[in-house]
Amino acid sequence: MDDYIEAYLATPIHLTDLASLANMSGFHFHRMFRLVRGCPPHSWVTTRRVCRARELLCSVST
Template sequence: MRRPASGPARGHAGRHAPSDCPLTGLSRAAQAQDRLAAEIALADLLARLGARQIVLKGGLAPHLSHRIDDWIEAHLDGAIRLADLARLVDLSPFHLHRMFRLSRGMTLQDWITTRRIDRAKLLLRGRSPLIEVAVACGFASQSHLTRVFKARTMLTPAAYRAALKQGGARPLAI
């Protein structure tokens, strides 16, 4: 005898929290007009379409990880697409996404955002206007930089710069 469905919708097959749903990630990416996030959400969605769970072993070879890191550093000021990185290492975007996450413990999008924030921290040591820092780090606008920077460091870029001037070394919140 079947039990009637009650409670939340069964769209996640009981395995994933709603915030873990690739469709939610795709929706957020569309709202933010973030192509990389959309490509990663699609790769996650495709991974979940399989009939059985596949256990991954290994990850990216170190020379491929270094090649990706070097390319990301050289292109932080522009749009970085999953397909471009996949071509760089001769893997499918889907396979690159899965292997990168297995190797680094985070998605490519999170890795790139971390690299952009690290570059912004370096540039904030100088006197460049915040809009120039934002553009040099690949953010769409100064407000985009501020929103992401604050989410990652708990400080706005201006507050981070002010803390550097007062303390000389590193702000405590980071």
């Protein structure tokens, strides 16, 4: 799951895409993701995008 998210950060990532990777319904995936990670999938993806942007900005400015 993390590899998929990292590979597709620059594109829209839909809940249904992540749920199908886990062979779950969107509802069940959302519940389980939030239970395991402590935040909803959208927040997780957004945080990863911000971290990636920060990494790219730091690598360009040095």
